[in-house]
Every structure is written in C-alpha cells, then in structure tokens.
Amino acid sequence: MPKAYNGKILRVDLTTGHIQVEEPGEIVYRTYFGGGGLASYYLLKELKPGVDPLGPENILIFASTACTGIPISGWVRFTVAAKSPLTGAYGEAEAGGFFGPELKFAGFDAVIIKGQSPKPCYLWVHDGQAEIRSAEAIWGLETGPAQERIREEVGDPRARVAQCGPAGEKMVRYACVVNELKHANGRTGMGAVMGSKNLRAVAARGTQRLEMHDPEKMKELGKLQSELIASWGPSKVMRNLGTPNLIMPLNTAGILPTKNFHTGAFEGAENICGEKMRETILKAEEGCYACAVRCKRAVEVPTGPYATSPEYGGPEYETLGSLGSFLCIGDLAAIAKGNELCNRYGLDTISVGVAIALAMECYENGVLTKADTGGLDFRFGNADAMIQAIHWIARREKGLGDLLAEGVKRAAQKIGKGAEKFAMEIKGQELPMHDPRGKTGQGLSFALSPTGADHVEAPHDTPFAQPGPMLGKIAPLGLLEPVPARENGPRKVRNFVYLQYLWSMFNSVGICNFTAGPVWSLPLNKWPEVVYAATGWETSLFELCKLGERTVTMARVFNLREGFGRKDDTLPDRIYEALEGGALAGKGIDRKEFDEMLTLYYEAMGWDPKDGVPTRGKLAELNLYWLDEYVKGKR
Amino acid sequence: MPKAYNGKILRVDLTTGHIQVEEPGEIVYRTYFGGGGLASYYLLKELKPGVDPLGPENILIFASTACTGIPISGWVRFTVAAKSPLTGAYGEAEAGGFFGPELKFAGFDAVIIKGQSPKPCYLWVHDGQAEIRSAEAIWGLETGPAQERIREEVGDPRARVAQCGPAGEKMVRYACVVNELKHANGRTGMGAVMGSKNLRAVAARGTQRLEMHDPEKMKELGKLQSELIASWGPSKVMRNLGTPNLIMPLNTAGILPTKNFHTGAFEGAENICGEKMRETILKAEEGCYACAVRCKRAVEVPTGPYATSPEYGGPEYETLGSLGSFLCIGDLAAIAKGNELCNRYGLDTISVGVAIALAMECYENGVLTKADTGGLDFRFGNADAMIQAIHWIARREKGLGDLLAEGVKRAAQKIGKGAEKFAMEIKGQELPMHDPRGKTGQGLSFALSPTGADHVEAPHDTPFAQPGPMLGKIAPLGLLEPVPARENGPRKVRNFVYLQYLWSMFNSVGICNFTAGPVWSLPLNKWPEVVYAATGWETSLFELCKLGERTVTMARVFNLREGFGRKDDTLPDRIYEALEGGALAGKGIDRKEFDEMLTLYYEAMGWDPKDGVPTRGKLAELNLYWLDEYVKGKR
Numbered sequence A, B: 001m002p003k004a005y006n007g008k009i010l011r012v013d014l015t016t017g018h019i020q021v022e023e024p025g026e027i028v029y030r031t032y033f034g035g036g037g038l039a040s041y042y043l044l045k046e047l048k049p050g051v052d053p054l055g056p057e058n059i060l061i062f063a064s065t066a067c068t069g070i071p072i073s074g075w076v077r078f079t080v081a082a083k084s085p086l087t088g089a090y091g092e093a094e095a096g097g098f099f100g101p102e103l104k105f106a107g108f109d110a111v112i113i114k115g116q117s118p119k120p121c122y123l124w125v126h127d128g129q130a131e132i133r134s135a136e137a138i139w140g141l142e143t144g145p146a147q148e149r150i151r152e153e154v155g156d157p158r159a160r161v162a163q164c165g166p167a168g169e170k171m172v173r174y175a176c177v178v179n180e181l182k183h184a185n186g187r188t189g190m191g192a193v194m195g196s197k198n199l200r201a202v203a204a205r206g207t208q209r210l211e212m213h214d215p216e217k218m219k220e221l222g223k224l225q226s227e228l229i230a231s232w233g234p235s236k237v238m239r240n241l242g243t244p245n246l247i248m249p250l251n252t253a254g255i256l257p258t259k260n261f262h263t264g265a266f267e268g269a270e271n272i273c274g275e276k277m278r279e280t281i282l283k284a285e286e287g288c289y290a291c292a293v294r295c296k297r298a299v300e301v302p303t304g305p306y307a308t309s310p311e312y313g314g315p316e317y318e319t320l321g322s323l324g325s326f327l328c329i330g331d332l333a334a335i336a337k338g339n340e341l342c343n344r345y346g347l348d349t350i351s352v353g354v355a356i357a358l359a360m361e362c363y364e365n366g367v368l369t370k371a372d373t374g375g376l377d378f379r380f381g382n383a384d385a386m387i388q389a390i391h392w393i394a395r396r397e398k399g400l401g402d403l404l405a406e407g408v409k410r411a412a413q414k415i416g417k418g419a420e421k422f423a424m425e426i427k428g429q430e431l432p433m434h435d436p437r438g439k440t441g442q443g444l445s446f447a448l449s450p451t452g453a454d455h456v457e458a459p460h461d462t463p464f465a466q467p468g469p470m471l472g473k474i475a476p477l478g479l480l481e482p483v484p485a486r487e488n489g490p491r492k493v494r495n496f497v498y499l500q501y502l503w504s505m506f507n508s509v510g511i512c513n514f515t516a517g518p519v520w521s522l523p524l525n526k527w528p529e530v531v532y533a534a535t536g537w538e539t540s541l542f543e544l545c546k547l548g549e550r551t552v553t554m555a556r557v558f559n560l561r562e563g564f565g566r567k568d569d570t571l572p573d574r575i576y577e578a579l580e581g582g583a584l585a586g587k588g589i590d591r592k593e594f595d596e597m598l599t600l601y602y603e604a605m606g607w608d609p610k611d612g613v614p615t616r617g618k619l620a621e622l623n624l625y626w627l628d629e630y631v632k633g634k635r
Helices: A026-032 A035-046 A099-105 A143-154 A165-169 A187-196 A215-231 A233-241 A243-253 A274-279 A317-322 A332-345 A349-364 A383-395 A400-404 A408-415 A440-448 A469-473 A490-509 A524-535 A541-561 A591-604 A616-621 A625-634 B026-032 B035-046 B099-105 B143-154 B165-169 B187-196 B215-231 B233-241 B243-253 B274-279 B317-322 B332-345 B349-364 B383-395 B400-404 B408-415 B440-448 B469-473 B490-509 B524-535 B541-561 B591-604 B616-621 B625-634
Strands: A009-013 A018-022 A060-063 A078-083 A090-095 A110-114 A121-126 A129-134 A160-163 A177-179 A183-185 A199-205 A282-286 A296-299 B009-013 B018-022 B060-063 B078-083 B090-095 B110-114 B121-126 B129-134 B160-163 B177-179 B183-185 B199-205 B282-286 B296-299
Touching: A009 A129, A018 A129, A026 A035, A026 A541, A035 A060, A035 A078, A035 A090, A035 A110, A035 A490, A035 A541, A060 A187, A078 A099, A078 A183, A078 A187, A090 A177, A090 A187, A090 A541, A099 A160, A099 A199, A110 A121, A121 A143, A143 A160, A143 A199, A143 A332, A165 A187, A165 A332, A165 A383, A177 A187, A183 A187, A187 A199, A215 A233, A215 A524, A233 A243, A233 A274, A243 A274, A243 A317, A274 A282, A317 A332, A317 A349, A332 A349, A332 A383, A349 A383, A349 A400, A349 A408, A383 A400, A400 A408, A440 A490, A440 A591, A490 A541, A490 A591, A490 B616, A524 A541, A541 A625, A541 B541, A591 B616, A616 A625, A616 B490, A616 B591, B009 B129, B018 B129, B026 B035, B026 B541, B035 B060, B035 B078, B035 B090, B035 B110, B035 B490, B035 B541, B060 B187, B078 B099, B078 B183, B078 B187, B090 B177, B090 B187, B090 B541, B099 B160, B099 B199, B110 B121, B121 B143, B143 B160, B143 B199, B143 B332, B165 B187, B165 B332, B165 B383, B177 B187, B183 B187, B187 B199, B215 B233, B215 B524, B233 B243, B233 B274, B243 B274, B243 B317, B274 B282, B317 B332, B317 B349, B332 B349, B332 B383, B349 B383, B349 B400, B349 B408, B383 B400, B400 B408, B440 B490, B440 B591, B490 B541, B490 B591, B524 B541, B541 B625, B616 B625
Parallel strands: A009 A110, A121 A199, B009 B110, B121 B199
Antiparallel strands: A009 A018, A060 A078, A060 A110, A078 A090, A090 A183, A121 A129, A160 A177, A160 A199, A177 A183, A282 A296, B009 B018, B060 B078, B060 B110, B078 B090, B090 B183, B121 B129, B160 B177, B160 B199, B177 B183, B282 B296
16 A cells, blocks of 8 residues: 555534544545545535534535645645535535645645534634634625625735625525635535524645645656646637636527527627626626636626626626626626625525526516515616626515525426426526536436536536547547437447546546536546556546446435435436527437436446436445445335 | 448358459448457357357358558467357457568458368468369368478468368367468367368468558557557567466465465466576567567477477467466476477367366366376376377376367266356356456356457456556556456446447457557557458547447357357356465355446446346447347347
8 A cells, every 4th residue: 555645634523612633544535535535535424414504404515635735737626525505416516716735735625614603603724723713794795795704804915715695694505615715615505504504714824835745746747737738729718718718608508598498599799708797897807726727707897887896706607697698688798796795695696596597487477576586676687686686586585585695496486377387407407507408428427417407517528529639638538439419329428427437536536627628628548647646546547436326326325315306317308308599509409318328327327227226236336335325225 | 421441251162162342331340340259240140049069050260350461560460260169258359470461461351251161271362362172181280281291382482371280180179270381260169160161271461561551650650669569668568578477476466376276376386487488488578560569489499208399389378387387387398398398289278278278177086097097197297198188188098198189068967966166167168367266257258248258358457457557558448447356336337338348349459468458559449440450440548449339249149149148258166266275265256246347237238137148229339230139039
C-alpha cells in the first residue's frame, strides 16, 4: 500500500455543540475519495431513511476531496450534500470558488453537521480548530453584509464564507449555498437544510498549504494543464465569453430552452448572449482558486432599475436561460439583476426561473390570476414581474412567493387545475437549461440523475456526439465512434454510461466540468497522475471510473431506500412532445425508445431493470456489499 | 482519432485453396485487439453454432495481437482458437516462444483458417505472402523431424513452425499446437482441430521488424521492464527455478495436486521440484522472444530408459504436477521423458496426466483391469505405465490409448461403472495442477473459464490474497485489502472479477502471465503506455480492463449458443470433498458458499444469475450489442 493520505473529518453536532475530529483512514479515503463519494458514504451510513429533510435528523455534509485545492486548474470543487428538501431524494451540489480549497487549508476534508442549533449560528473552521458562533446579529442579512460581518467577527478578511442567505433561513426548498457571494452549490436546496439547522454559514481559513506527495510531478502537470488551457480553443472561448458562449449555438441548433420548454429558439437570444454581455455589462473575467480558465463573469449595470454590483458576479449560461429565454425575457440588465438578487438571497437561479415560468404559464392560461399574483401581470416576457417574484420567493411573501418557494412540483400540486403539466421538474427538481429533444443523452442524464433534473451530476452528450477533437478526448474510455446527438439505442447508452462514470467521478474528486468536461484540457490519462502527485496513490482511470460508478450506485441506493424507483426516472410530458419552434420544430422524444434506453441503462449498471435496484453481485463488485441491507427487500 | 493501426488478417480456405488478405480497420483492432479478443470476434461472426469441432465447418484462428512482438519482455504471446473438440465449447490456448512475433514480422496479425484440405498440408506465411504446401512427406513425423523438414523445404532455417504433431493428426482431443518443439498452445485440443483440417503446421517468417508508433517511448519502457525484472525478487526466482519453483511451496501449503486430487501433499515432492531439477537435469535456462525473465527450462537426461533431448525443453510446473505428484510419480527423469514425448507427439501434458490418473484410479478400484490396460500394472506411481500410456494415447493404440485420447469426460462415460467420479474435468477439460480447496478464487477461475478448467484464462488468487508487494501491484484496480485465499463471499468475487478482466486481457494483448501476473514487473499503469508506444492509441487501464471483460463476455455468448449454462460452471465433486492429507487435510469447498459466489459473479458481470446470460444492457455497454441475437432466446 502506498503512503497513507492523511485527511481529517470534522464532526459537529449543532444540538449539543459537540465537536470532534475523525480520521477515517486511507482505505475509506481512497474508496470514497471526497465530494459526492465521501458524502454519500456517510449519509448512507449515518442518516436514517424517511427523516424530514428540514428536521434536525437530516445530516448536512460539506466535503472537499483528497484533491481539492491542489495547484492545478480546475481541481477545486467541493460538495454540499444532505437529504434534499426539494426532492426528498439524495441531495448534492458542487461549487467552485475558494471555499473548498480553504477548507482543506484549514485542515479538514469534510464537515459532517448533525442536529439543529437552538439559535442562529455559524461555524468557524480555522487551522485545525472549529467553533460554533452566534449568528443572531447576521440572521436576515443579505449575503454580502453577512459575509462582511463574519469576516469582521473572526478577524480575518480572508476567511472564506459559504452561507445560505435569507432564502435558506426561510427554507425556500431550492435555497442554495453561496461562497464568495457568487459561487453556488446551487441545486437540491442545500441552503434550506442549513436554514433548518439554524446554520447561516461555514467560514473557513487555513494558513497551511497542502502537502503534495510529489511536488515536482504536480508542478509539471500544473504547467502542462496551463499550457493546454492557453492553447486549446474551447478554453479560449470559455475565457472570452464564459458559459454564456452557449446561448447562440444552442439557439441556432433549436435547443435553447424558451418559454417553459415550448420552443427551442428565442428571438431575443442575441440580446442576452455572451457576446452581448462582453460588449455591454461585462466588468471582469474571474476565476476559481488556481484556475487559468477564468470563465466566471463579473457584470455591472451602473444605473437604472436593474443596477447591479459586480461583487455578486454575473449570470452563467444557465441563468441567462432560466431568467431569460425560458421566461422570454430578452433584457440582459434585468437578467443580471435577477442573478444578483439570487446571490444576495441565496437562491438557485435555475429553480427560480423554472418556478416563475410555471407561474407565467399558469397565468397565461388563466390557472392563476392577478388575485394570485399580487396584482402583477405575470406574462412571459415581463422582466419586472420576474424581479418582483424573486424578492417574494426569497421572503416567502405574498402567497405567490411562498407557493413558488416550495418548488414547481409542490406548487403545481397546490395550484391544481392542470398546473402539473406546466411544471418542468424531475423528482421534484426543476430542469436545467438543456433540451433533451436535441440530445437524448441529456434526457438520460436528467431522468437518471439521483438529484432529479441536473446538468452536472451526469454528462451532456452533445460535444462527444460528433467527430472531432472531443471524440479523441474520450477515446481512452474506448469510446471511438461518433454517436449522433439525437440517436437512441445501445450506442447512446454505452456512451452515456461511461461518461456518467466520469461526471460522477468529477464530483467526488472535485474536478470542474469546465476543465475536464467540454473544455477538457488535461488528457484523461493524466488524471491518475494528478491524483498520484497529490496523494501518493498509484491509481488508474479504471479505479477512478469505478469511483464514479460507485458513487452513482450509492446515490441510487439512497433513493431506493427513500422510496424512489423506475417510475421517477422520467422526463416531463412536454419533453416527449414536439418542439413548437426553432431548428428542431416538430421533434420530440420517442417515449418507447427512451424507455428502452432506460432498461438498457439499468442493465448496463448491473441494476434490476424493473426498478433499478443494484444486484448483490454489482454491490459486491463495487465494494458496496454493505449496502445490500438497504435494498434487499426491493428486489 | 489517433493514427490507425494498420494490421492485416490472412484468410485461408483449405477446401478451395483460396487465400486472401483483409484489413478490418482500426476500430475493430482497438475494440478486439488480438489474441482471444480478435479470435472470439471472428468465431462469433463466422462460425455457425452446433458444428462438429472436428469437421470442416470449424474455423481455426491463429491470432497475434496489436502488441505481440514489440521489443519488451513478456508481450510475446499468440492465441490459437476454434470450437474445442475436447469441450464442445469455446476453445482457446496461448503460447509464447517465437511464433507469435514471427507471424507479425511476416505481415499478419491473424490467420483465419476454414475448410479442410483434401490432403495433408502446411501453410507457409512469409513477408506478406502465404501459400498452402503439401505435408504428405511430413505426415506422421514427430515434431522435431517435421520442423526440420519444413525448414528445409521453405529454405529458411529461421522459419518458425507451429504444428500439431502426430497426436493432432490422430485427433487426440487434447492434442496441442507446439512451436519451436517446446512452446505449446496447450489446452482445448487446438492440435486436433489442425489434424481434422489436414493442416500439419503453420510456418512463418518475416524479415521486417515491427514499426513502433513511438520508438523512443518503447525503448524507455523496455529498459524499465528489464530493470524491474533484474531487480524484482519473483523474477529472479522464475529465472533461477522456472515455474517448477512452485512445487515445494504448494506442497508445504497442502495444495500440490496429488493422486488425482485425493491429497495436497506428495511425499516425493523434493525429488521433482525446481531445486532438484536445477541440481540434476537442467541443461539451460531459456526464454521467449525479447524476454529477460528466461523462465523456460531445457533439460537433458543423457542416458537410460528416460533419456531425453534438450531441444524439447523441459517440464513446467504443470507437467511436474500432472505427470508427477498427480500420478504419485517421484522420478524426475521419467517426468522429463513424459514431457519430451508430449512435445514430440503434440500432446497437452495437463490433460495427458489427468487422463492417466483416471485410468490409474479406475485400475486401483477394479474398474479397469489388466485386460483393459494392455497388461500393464496401472497403479499410481508406475512411471513406466505413464510413459507407455503417452505413446498409446498419441497413437490411439491398444484400446486404452484410444479411450484416453477422448479426454477423461468421454473416457469415463465409456468406462462406466462409476468412473465419472474419478474424472477430474470441467466442461470436459482436465483440471490443471492447482487445488481450489486452498484458494477459492482458483475454484471460480476453473468453474467459470469459458474453456473449461483452465489456469491461464482466469486468475489464480493466491499471490494477491495476502498483504505484501503483490497487493500493492493491483492497487491501481482499487483492490486495496487482502482477501485470504480460502475466504468465500463478496470480497473474493470482487477480487476475482477484476483480476479476470486482467487475465482475459492478457490473452487479447499477448501479455505473458509471467511478466504481468505473479511475477509482475511493469506496474499496471505503464501498460497503457506500452500499448500507446506500439500502436499510437491513447488507451487506458479502463479501456484495457473493458477489453478483458468484453472477451470474457464474448466467450460466454459463444458457449451459451452451444448450449452451455450455469449447470456447467461447477467443480468436480472431489474438489468439494475434504483433502485426505497435507496441510489442509480435512478441508473441502463449501458447495453452498461456492454456488453463492457464482451467483454474485454472474450479477457482477451483468449476467442473468439463472444461467449466466449477459443482459442486453451489458452487451450494449461492452459494444457487443450485435451479439444479442445469439442469446435473446436464452433469457
């Protein structure tokens, strides 16, 4: 066995105030690694099935990884995980920024938080120490002032603060966790879990750098990564335009989600695209810890009703979609304002936009009226209504805000009158801004992600579908042939399964999609070398893919024991129906062919095709036989 | 896509004499690679199910690999494959030596041989050319004279000759293919298939060296491999004692197969061990093409009834077992003579020994008498009887020879009177010299090998079972914890499945067990680099393991369509029963626990636990969906 990786886990019981440090040992770290892998390991071991996600029995985990914070572009992310109050299923969201590395510098791989604080509090983690401090003075503050106050209190302006914001305090079911005011663990309502625990923030600061197993090797790999980023076309696009670069190509392809998935082309696309942002409101290109890509945007709208401050960053592609094309809003300043508000309140911009779209479609169909919307004209395209709705949702105000704060699934059920068909959700989580009708692998990704519709828990398939440099990048997996984006069938399933191993593994190793996914700088075969240089483990792409598969399987088991099954692995009816406009007008997804792909997927994963229950043999193979007790009654 | 690997396939129809050359293209080569992978691909595509293995419809494939013959120790092997006349199942056997590389030098990755020659013939393959030549003058000759004659006829003393020998001509069901008189594709009766086609030999010669994609990288890896072999303890043991080094440790551990698996300790072990061979009859250490290990033995018994010539090599561990301890024969000279005779006739030494053991046990139990044994006293321990029996078997003489030439399964059925319980076979193939009662992974290996009981189609588990350097060697697969040799259950299945990926892959890439298996010089993570340097494919351990899994699955499908199923994946009754002596006296294999491991294995492989039929999803995942038509009626 190689030299042990010596990570530490911080355990905090907010009910009792008890804090302790645990060293799980090398086998656990190497098998579960960090992020989603380590979090699901502890959740499966220690969380009772069936608990209220917003009750004290839920367990909230902040998890960096054995590699988070190494000096190499893109290996920076950390996970927040718990049972999701939005879906009732496995909850997990990743974020970049600076918090993940700082938690490592502060001496911990992960923080496992149990119980419920009797009063508002925050956790201060610094150089191997941790303390629970009162947050009574910051409770109710927006994220900016709260961060400032915490930094003052702990006496360190470089403390990194991951917090839930006022929306989390109000337990908006899709409240997120924000660090540095602009990097969000966005999905599955992890901010609401913080709020339910009266935990406003985790602040971290460490003065120790990470010890690399092989510093020379790491330096060499970091240099290679930087050179590749500097020379590789997609990296330059990401630097130049950020994720908003996607607006125009997706619009042209007819898969820019528009008007609550009615259509795939938005006439105002040019006004909200990355190029337009660069010409108008872009204030700065920014990046995460140690990253040369610098895909993050800081925008400023200096004056007017949508005046925004650059300290809250700028809208990503997802937000330009969810608060823009999805709502038929072609006003970049309004979207930027909406984005800023979400970061001030701690709201997931995707779920917010999809929730507002539900209300707009209900309104246009007479299912909601001005009596329900606080007197606002809630039509698609009304930017002011969108802005107002964000305030209301974050504060659970005016009936409508409280309703939409529950997420579209619960909201539509409460509205009734057929509103369910306007609710674009899977397992209760709102769909991201990608239309499976143009890329069926994305449909698999949405239907099969354990966190509900999610675009970072499983792969997009478009960049890998066509001949070209991306196909060569995945050749080390044995994926050698192009598979057209709209193809259904076994080849698509094969590609999806292997890419899902990778995407899942990203979230356990802390790798960013934007250095390892579409932008993909370092070749796949270098990844085990990076892990080696960091930890001393002579791993392989095989072991790393198995880590990804293991993590997907653990999340599946989590969901099975909460009562989820094949019935929940589906798409909203609208996605099966034809697109009303754009380049793919008339195209839907064939329900039977899609269902057949699900069957192939389950079987390819070693899961019972009836309900997606992993076989005992598959659990054994993945070193997860200890989970058999949770699913044996389900076969 | 990287630069294409430009291999060629030679197709020969012996019925018509038609010869053609095919270039299957890079995708086929990279997906199926060579050896067992490429052979099973073509057999599944082109061989009709249900054909007589000894009829003209059987297809015989000689397959090197995309890496065979590269200048690096141990990447030297080639495969001969066909439907097996011994088992009726998938037949495959690998050999080292010099033939595999020479076939590559001659311009071909593989030779696919169909039909039946009207007269004895041999195939002469040289520098991109091929011709069918008459073998009437060599038919009936022992291998030595035949090789000499062929070299004379083709006018090249460096022609490498792989031939079936007189035993193959007689279609002894376990006749092997021998190259250089001493390297055997031993198992599953591939020599009998040659005989049935009237094909005595394939002779190859090429004057072109292989073109490496990255010669500098290959040089560096070759140097590293040589340094590791020079410094790594097990390599030194292999050099010093060869495979016979195993006799004493296995005897001490109580798992040296003795007296037809009655016991695991042989009182004459010291007289037949590697150390004794070195002290007495060892003439030279030899090796295969480009290999620094040099584990092969050449022995010489200068005079007496057992006088042997070193040009036929010397007995491996398997032969010391099968003609030695297994028959209670403690006379090294007699074993050496038996080994030489097997190489002269072209007989598999393992099957020969186990066949003789059947006769001896029948004789001692009165099931056979002197009337059946040609008057010989056929007791265990009678070395002369063993020698005589080899002659008879090879020539199918004296009733007994003809009977035993059918293999122990058919022979025991013909003998009747309960002889079946003395027949140590699985799927009709005789067990190698490893006792699963001391290493349950070996039991899985025997029961699950598609070729019947076989020690090189799936892993031994002993060296990987204990803490120590071997465990670290497999850590890149994520196998981090020791699993005791006699443990049953999920951990054992997990280890077995991953190691089977490797072992299966060895046979498709042409890697020798003795540089990659127990001796294991180059670290696992260097293997993809070797493939890259040879072919230009940026592969990974993931892709290579999937190649192994794919090949196992193809062979499974082959067997399913021939009517094999779970009922055939078992061990002889005796192996479940207690060992009668030695360190593990009293130990057997728990039938229920073993059966439970089989279920876990099927499930871990994505196979139906009822009969081991791969699911459609698993076929899709492995890029084998085209095989669904063969098994869909079996689910």
